[in-house]
Amino acid sequence: METNGEVAGLLLAAGGGRRLGGRPKALLPYRGRPLVEHAVEMLRAGGCGPVHVVLGAAADEVRGQADLSGCVIVTNPRWEEGMGTSLRAGLASLAGHEQDAETPDTRRAGSAAGAGHPGAAVICLVDQPGVGAEAVARVLAAARAGEDLPSALVSAVYGAQRGHPVLFGSSRWAAVAGSAGGDRGARRYLREHAEQTLLVECGDVADPADIDTPADLRILDETARGATER
Numbered sequence: 001m002e003t004n005g006e007v008a009g010l011l012l013a014a015g016g017g018r019r020l021g022g023r024p025k026a027l028l029p030y031r032g033r034p035l036v037e038h039a040v041e042m043l044r045a046g047g048c049g050p051v052h053v054v055l056g057a058a059a060d061e062v063r064g065q066a067d068l069s070g071c072v073i074v075t076n077p078r079w080e081e082g083m084g085t086s087l088r089a090g091l092a093s094l095a096g097h098e099q100d101a102e103t104p105d106t107r108r109a110g111s112a113a114g115a116g117h118p119g120a121a122v123i124c125l126v127d128q129p130g131v132g133a134e135a136v137a138r139v140l141a142a143a144r145a146g147e148d149l150p151s152a153l154v155s156a157v158y159g160a161q162r163g164h165p166v167l168f169g170s171s172r173w174a175a176v177a178g179s180a181g182g183d184r185g186a187r188r189y190l191r192e193h194a195e196q197t198l199l200v201e202c203g204d205v206a207d208p209a210d211i212d213t214p215a216d217l218r219i220l221d222e223t224a225r226g227a228t229e230r
Contacts, residue, residue, distance in 0.1 A: 007122060007140055007149070009044070009049075010091070012086045012125050012126065014056025014057060014059075017057070019214075020213065025057075027062055027066065029220070033067075035220075036068070040071060046134070046165075048122055050072060051072070052072040053072070053073050054076050056075070057080075074089050082184075084185055085180075087123070087177065087180045095117055095170070095173055120168060121167065121168055122166070122167045128211075129219060129220060130206055130207030130209055130223045131208055134202075139154050139166070146198075150171040152168070153172060154198045156200055156208075157199040157201055158202060158206075158208050161208075166186060179192070
């Protein structure tokens with residue numbers, strides 16, 4: 001696979017918010033705009049080049065309400081089967097295999113359409129507003145400090161707990177996609193390659209709490225308030 005030296009951002013934003021009463025997570029309001037816009041901005045501010053966004057639940061509504069200009073938008077028609085399908089769709093898009101991603105309306109814009117493929121991708125989840133640009137930048141910097149970006153494998157860690165962002169070099173994408181299933185995402189691959197994974201502590205700059213239930217919606221207010229106070 002020919003790479004262009006860029007590190008892409010891959011945002012998984014297809015969740016339907018079943019435990020939130022069917023409210024798509026991408027459209028949850030955060031600091032006056034849809035949460036998906038904040039997540040895209042976070043990846044860009046952290047140093048990612050092209051940003052691929054995987055949509056699923058209410059995809060047309062998200063495209064209509066959120067400003068995703070400059071992103072590669074990937075629609076995952078199998079989003080209800082779990083996060084693994086979105087990860088596979090996003091990795092296929094990064095590699096330029098839209099037919100494998102099952103994304104008939106994949107839309108490319110800006111530098112994302114450039115020659116070659118990114119050397120690596122930083123994976124983030126849309127429902128973790130406390131994971132910001134500083135965590136992305138740390139993970140990305142650790143990967144670039146190595147000798148071979150396409151073989152890099154880096155994960156943020158919060159104390160003893162691994163979490164997002166996670167960076168996969170492009171030579172790993174096919175194997176990651178092959179191991180992804182259900183809601184496991186890349187967990188199986190990371191478990192099997194634990195000794196190869198470079199862990200980067202991010203607990204001092206990020207909070208990996210995610211939004212799954214109505215009680216978790218407080219995270220949006222708390223994170224926004226914390227950002228304002230800084």
